[in-house]
Amino acid sequence: MAVEDWNTDASQNTTVGGISIAENCPAGNVNNALREIMAQVAAWTEDSGFQAQDxxxxxxxxxxxxxxxxxxxxxxxxxxxxxxDPFMRGLLAAPNGATFCNGVGAIRVSALSLSNPGYVRLQLGTNQFLQVAWGTASVNGAGVNIIYPINFPTMGFPVISGGSSGANAQVNDPHVNASGIAANGFPVINPRGDGTTISWIAVGY
Structure with a gap:
């Protein structure tokens, strides 16, 4: 009988590894049976994956x-x-930084590009963003369409600077065509008809 076959009723345990330990068995069987028991217990302990004391x-x-x-x-x-508490468990279970920041009410930089043109997008809550974009552009007599480096989630509101400082400059210098403002950019009109460089910035959500 292997160790897994041993019985909690002692009278039913009559052999160990084929060695008889029944009543009136040879005396030598007792020594051999004890050795077999020790071997089986050692093997069973190793095979069962018992954790060592720690x-x-x-x-x-x-x-x-x-x-x-x-x-x-x-x-x-x-x-x-x-x-x-449940609140802290929820934060630990947050699948990403956006969910974590929303849970603690933090402002998070969700995207940015510090270049020209560039932008920074701040997450203020679940699906709520504040975005700022900027850049420069050359504008000729035909005007130009400024394309943001990344779309605003909803809408951006641009302003520009540049052009000349001569007579009637405020009337004739490049300006934003407000009717064309969109989430991906805006048109610039140049009534002067010549080329000039502008700087622009847009803020939106």
Missing amino acids: DNLDALAGLTLAANRLLYSTGAGALALATL
Whole structure:
């Protein structure tokens, strides 16, 4: 009988590995049976994957687990429990930075490009954003369509500067065609009919 076949009723255990230990068995069988028992127990212990004695497991066994508690280490072979309420569990379970920042009410830079043209997009809440974009452009007599480096989630509102400072400059210098403002850009009109360089900035959501 192998160890897994041993019976809790002692009278039913009459052999060990084929060695008889029944009543009136040869005396030599007792020694051989004890050796066989030791071998089987050793093999069974190894095969069953028993965890060796460990200080960390001893520390764990000494704790009383309860709801809303977090296990943490206080040192080598020392463990303790801290309170972990549903709010904190929700933050730890956040699948990404956007969800985490929304959970704590933080402002998060969700995208940016510090170049020309460039932009920065701030996340203020779930699907709520504030975006700023900027750049420069050359404008000739036909005007130009400024395309943002990244679309605004909803709409951007641009202003421009540049052009000349001569007579009638405010009337004739390049300006935004407000009717063409969109989430992906805006048109610039140049009534002067010559080429000039403008700087632009747009703020939106």
